[in-house]
Amino acid sequence: MAHYKAADSKREQFRRYLEKSGVLDTLTKALLLTSKDVVLVALYEEPEKPNSALDFLKHHLGASAPENPEIEALRLEVAEMKEKYEAVLEENKKLKTKLAQYEPPQEEKRDE
Structure with missing residues (x-):
């Protein structure tokens, strides 16, 4: 039971982290559902959370790709x-x- 609460607490902290950094709003507006899920999992599994979750997402979703x-x-x-x-x-x-x-x-x- 203690393990269950610890996992919930970790998820809640992660959710607040995403909310505070503006990532949830950006992802909600984006129509990149399959890519979004993969990138969110990668961000969740990052041992050291980046200072800017939004930059992490942009980088991994290809938004910061070099200009054509x-x-x-x-x-x-x-x-x-x-x-x-x-x-x-x-x-x-x-x-x-x-x-x-x-x-x-x-x-x-x-x-x-």
């Missing part, structure tokens, strides 16, 4: 496109201001 070079290239392209977009918006604003100098005011257009 294609993804990095796309990120750079998006950043360049954003810069170009901002430049075009600024140019558009300047051209509208310049055009407004040469257009007659709205009231004069109606009188004609």
Whole structure:
């Protein structure tokens, strides 16, 4: 009976450890059910619990895998496109201001 309570106590400590570190929330949101179970067992069986259970999970679930070079290239392209977009918006604003100098005011257009 004492062995049963010790095991429950150990499980409860482990559950609180996972809750406190945010792991349970992350796992609940993730749809990695089979991988999650395996990683949780590995974390449970770790003799020395890591300081960050969340980092442990990310590492073992592959969330910290190196970036695909294609993804990095796309990120750079998006950043360049954003810069170009901002430049075009600024140019558009300047051209509208310049055009407004040469257009007659709205009231004069109606009188004609």
